[in-house]
Amino acid sequence: MEKKDLNEIEKEMKLANEGLPEKERILFSDARPSRVEPLNKYLEQFVNWARARSLWLLAFGTGCGATELRPLMTSRFDVSRFGIAGRPTPRQASVFIIGGYASIKTIKRIVRSYEQMQGPKYVIALGSCTINGGMYYDSYNTINRIDYYIPVDTYIAGCMPRPEALIAGFNRLKEKIQKGECDGMNKYADNFDWYKKNQKQIIKDWNMPDYNW
Amino acid sequence: MKNILKRLNEKIDDLVVVKQRDDLYFIKVKREHTDFILRYLKLDENFKHLDFMQAVDYIENNQFQLTYMLYNYEIKINLGINVMIDREKAEMDSMHRIWPHLWQYQREIHEMYGINFPGSPRVDESFVLEGWEEMPPMRRDFDTLEYSKRTFYPRPGRSTNDPKEYMKEKLYHDFAKSPKIRRDDE
Amino acid sequence: MVSPIYILILSLAIGFLLSVIDKTNRKFSLTAFYGVLTFNVLVIADWFYRFLFLGVPTLTINTAGFRAPVSINLQLGVQESFVLLFTNLIGLFAAIFLYKKFKESNISSLTLYLILIMGVNGLVMTRDLFNMYVFLEILSISTYSLTSFGKTGKSLSAGFKYMLAGVTASTFFLLGVVFIYYFSGNLNIDFIQASQFTNYGSIALFLLSIAIFIELKPFPANGWALDVYEAVDSGIVSVIAVVNSAAILFLFYKIMPILPERFLNVFGIAGVITFLFSNMLALKQKKAKRLLGYSSIGQVGLLVASLVFTANAPQHLIYLIVGGFFINHLISKAGLFWLSGIVKHENISDWNVLRGNRSLLILFGIFLFALAGIPPFAGFWAKWELVKLLVHSKMLFALSAILLGSLFEIIFLFRWFTLTVKSDIAATIPRWDASKIFSTSFLGVIAIFFAAMIMKVYYGFSLIHILPVLAVLVIDIIDFLPSKVKGLLSLLAVLAYGYYIYPFESNIQLFFGIIFIVGSAVNIISTLNRTGKSEGFYGFLLMMIFSFGNLIIATNYLEFFLTWEFMTISSFLLILRGKQAQKASLMYMIFSTAGAYLMMVGFAFAPQLMGNSPLVISLANVQLPLISIILLSIGFMIKSGSLGVHIWLPEAHAEAEADVSSFISAILLKAGVFGLLLVGISYVKFAPSFDIFYWVGWIGVLTAIVGAFLASFQEDAKRLLAYSSMSQVGYIVAAIAMVSHLGWVSALYLAFNHMMFKSALFIAVAGIYYRTHTRNMYEMGGLIKKMPLSYITVLISIIAVSGVPPLSGFGAKWLIYTAFISNGWYLQAGVLFFASAVSFLYLYRIIHSIFLGQLKYEHQDIKEAPVWFIIPQYIFLGGIMAISAFPNLIIKPLNKIAMHYFGSSIRIDGYSIFSELGHWDGHVVMLVTMGAFIVPLLILLLLVGKTQKVKQFNIVYAAERPESPQTTHVAHNMYAHYRKALGGWGKPRIWNFWHSASEWTHSLADYFRHIYTGNGQTYVLHIILYVVVIYIVMGV
């Protein structure tokens, strides 16, 4: 009796990947993301200290806000002094900056890239558009609230926010990380079905697995 | 250019010509003449380049206007070909045999306006909107605000101001009195 | 004891009576006809037996009751009876072959045939010049008439051309006879002496001899003969080509004693020219009978040349050389002509219909191999002795012309053979005719009989040297068994053979014995995967393996060379079994033969060996002359695929069957290495003044680098491995060429290592091919998940190839660089470094393209390679691991082997090996590596946290997800940028060179072919001009 239950649970833990054609399902993992508890208190504090001082950005400009990242890197504002560096692959990055408005087409890519990042991972939503749609609030293809689709740790308002505002945002994120308040990864895993429902509601041609490992 | 138009006039009846600028003309042609006119302009009148193709929704006339924008490198003149088609039965002949890259424009217009181009390659594939299920969004009877409200979980508490009034009030109410900032290049 | 005169009488009588007998019934006339022919054979056979075994003195028959020179006399001795026996035999069997035709045709053709046979007999026996003329005319007239036997327009015109040429020749003959009588007052050749002819008189001899020579169809005055060969019915043409030629050749032999030496030399050279050019022209020929015509003319030229050149040799050599060529020509040519009658297709590519009948195919093979001078057939021995003779008499131009001609012969014969065995069957299959097959098979038996006689009686080879051939015969008998049984039997046979030859006289033999025999035995396991019967496979495989073994125990040059040829032919036949192997195997055969000819000459130059010990030992005390070293080195380097002569290698490796490739690469190439080492052994004590091995070393080094680059640019897994073998053998060749202690230790170490890892790699690729059915690496990918065992094999092997510590490859690298640097070959060492760095390119390419990256849809359900492939792989892996962890296992014995020849230059202390430059401790390296591997692994396991296993498409991407595994797998043209960087150096120059060489030869042949216009008058003009030219050259 118990064994059967276990099997059922195991089956539930698998993702259906219904968006994929039958023959492609073997090519993608069907594992469901699960919650990973933090380490014990002091160890977690230590690693959070290190995480906060070594923020690796995903170099993926999702909108017009990405223009603001260039001056950040170069000599005028130089974020590398805070231990912030760009990383070309989501596998290695820990911070995802949503650079402004996100269209339906872009949110699909955002979700993919976010899921491909390895936890703990942080999201900075940049610009008004990510908060409530900004000037594109009534567009047919710009989403209004990014936090319905991925968990967001810090918002930076403005259209566009200046690099100084970005640096302030980074500092805010750092503080939150050190305090251990940034747990978007587990939030996403816990509310996975809700996020997926929202995502699937607007992304109509779902030709990818349910979770992009 | 006059000669070209004259020659064109000889070819077809009731040609409507609008001169916008010295280097920009529009002519209005019938749907069934489009293929002939485009070919003629490309092969005989040297309008070799197709800049773009565009559609406008004249919902009042129950018509779509399609514009093929041509360019002649020798006399350096843009010539727009306007074709009016019926909005109810929105369909146009595919011109991709004249300019192969037209298929891409036609695909976009198909997606955005729901105008059909039978025979155009890959016209049914989605272009920007991946998996769009509603009415084509650029049709003017499509209510984007309603759609956005329905779909995108608008965040409550949003307020809107008239930019001009708001700016005057907030920032520049004594703008006229403020000293002028000289810029280097002035 | 019937007097041979009755042959003439009876043939003539029955010949004329036939038309009367035929009035009653054709059956009677046929009975009489065949009766006479059989009678002839029996009479001559009886005489031959008496002459040979009973020592009966030569028989002289005087006619009309007078003694010669007053009367015409006939003579029958050993030589005459030998020639007559075979001509009559062929005559009889040709008649049997023609049975159907004779049954239906006009009776006159039977009459003509009998008269022809009579003419031949008379021509051979008579000693009188005028009588010769008479018989010659009889022969010619009957031949003209028989030529038009087919009654086609072509054969009629051919007969007419023949007549024109024949009449021209006999005019000269008659003039010659008249003049001779004028000068000597005598027509009996026994009473004519060369001294009787003064300056003016020699013109008489010239006219006589040139007439006979024209009848022997010298190049280029032989267009008429070619047309005859092409047009006439195949039964008749065999008589013309073989029986007539034999008689006329004997005629030439008879008058040889009265000809002055300068005549003979010119004729000999003309014969060589005929041989060379006929074979060259045959290159371009596609029609079987015309091709055979060219070949017969060439062979007759060779016979004339060998008659002339052997004039001063000991009797038994003359018999072997001339007799060997004669028998060879007789049998194979008649056999092939008859086969053409059976096949009934003109074009040689249509001969693949022979595949419908196994015994005919075997016969075809026998005749073709015999004609090509492949052992054990008579032609091989004749050629070997002729080469020796020519070398000793310093006739090097004639020698090279003959060998070049033979090479052309090999090319067109084997092209024919491979086309027959491999091309797609399109032509209609004829009905097999019993009478024709009977005659043809009889010849096959004779060929084998002679081969056995020469091997056993003349040379007295022991059984072990005949073993390779016996293996083929035995397996052929049990070919009905399933292949697994045969495979197991072969494995046992190889082991038993190894046990039999085991007690070796030296360690170096033991070493190569392990490579050849043990390596082969393990490799055989992989062939056990074969299903069905694999007809013929195990026979040739055993032949090859036994040949390997015989190489190391060969005690003289001939044994070595014979075995070498066995090895070549068996490996050729094995390669030919591949599906698309026609071109590849042909190329292999051509290059191998060229190498073999060079070796043959090289051995001929080498001094005689004393004693009865194996070559590896006895050569140490022999000083090889420089020319011999050069020729032998080139010969062996061709076999080991050195730069410049390597182009056969990738083709042969790639196109051979999957489980054969490993034999070729891992073991066959080592035969070349062994050969080179033999030369090196003599080189140690007697280095020539010109340091030829220095250049051999450079070639080896360049082979290594070029092979590595070529391997990096391949898409085909087996070609990649083939080029890799070329590269690795380049290292070995270079190391041998150093002729130093460390050099040889490293060469042997590398040879052993290469045997193991390349076997493992080829078998692994064979297993993958078995599952995926493709050799293109980019069509695979991601197989690590499905074939983990094969992956481990390839992984370990490529580490061993690359020389990355701690595996055995590093030992090789360490030894070789230390050897090079301490030997002062600095730049060569630099090139080798480059080669070894480039080798990473292809090694990564093969493992990545096959095992890593994206798994394809069609391979999702693929299984691990069959167990028969896995077992040998892991045996080799075990070997690699053993000598990696304990390098002493191999370094110590190799050190000892090399110490036979040099003082030791390394010191072994525990597990440490010290050279004068540096040191290496394989054991410590192994331990440190293990430690350095395990510690990070533990750290990783400790720190890694939760690990999520994902699938192949879970890779990072943002905009578009991967489309399909095919487009996501990076494997095709992986090093395009390197090719770009190499620019002009990346062009296949060597391939282009050989390609254009072949094109030029063929174009040249085509150009020369145009002299044969097909016009009878032109042909007569050719003859006249030829006579004039010869006249001027001889300076009569």
Added chain:
Amino acid sequence: MDIIIRILYAVISILVATVWGLTLTGIVRKIYARVHGRFGPPVWQPFLDIIQTHSRRVAISHGYMFFLGPVFRFAGGLGTYLFIPVILGSTVFGNFSMGGDVLLVMYFIFFGQLGMALGAGEGGHPYSPMGIARGLSQMSAFEVPFSLAIISVAIQYHSLNITTIVQAQQGSILNWTLFTNPLAVIAAMISLLGMNGHAPFSIVMAPQEIPIGPPIEMNGSFLGILQTNRGLFAAAKLILFMNLFFGGAAHPNILVALLIMMIKTFFIYMFSVFVGASFPRFRPEQSFRFFLKWPTAIGILAILYIAYL
């Protein structure tokens, strides 16, 4: 007992080298930043990065070879280092140099590269093999001048043994290979540029074209191991160069000797850093061609000069 002490020594030696290697990387980043006119990250940033990567909660693995790839890489770095004597005459920093000579070290460098290439290959991402193909090709090209330089040095000292080579350079600064055999040193230093993968030879990682190249799929602890190895491996290479060409590090006082080692390796590294900071990147085929032309010619000259003059 002896073995335990040896292992202990090895651990100390490895720790020193790793820390020094990582610090060097930090310094280099700082210098790069200053060249760009930035402040740059702190010198200890590499250590923070390593902790951060190791503290990822989930690691994605594509299979066993992928898992082992970084291990191979690190083992390669460890092995390379362990067969080089760091300080002349020191037991602690002598490492396992009795295992073999400079040939062993040269080939052990490949160990890690090959293993990493295999692991990255199993990741299945198309950029990995592209990067590896470039890397292997470039390696085969820069190996040529380097090996020629090594041969030249071997001829010069008639030894391949690193300790012997260092010994021969003692006494005066003029005994350094740098001065006795300058051509070989030039050839080797140019190939060091390729080895370190700084611009103009940074075609392997090339973040703009093939994002980060081979380790594109590496994440979490895998990446952490790779980062650690980068420090150790850099140190090992520099120490090898120091030993072969710059007189090695020898002093009775081990701390002074370590200091000498650090100074020398720092300057050797700075050479490639300054070249890297001031040049743009080559295209792959330009890079290969470059190595096969001038440095190779210099290497050949070095051999000819030493062997025949």
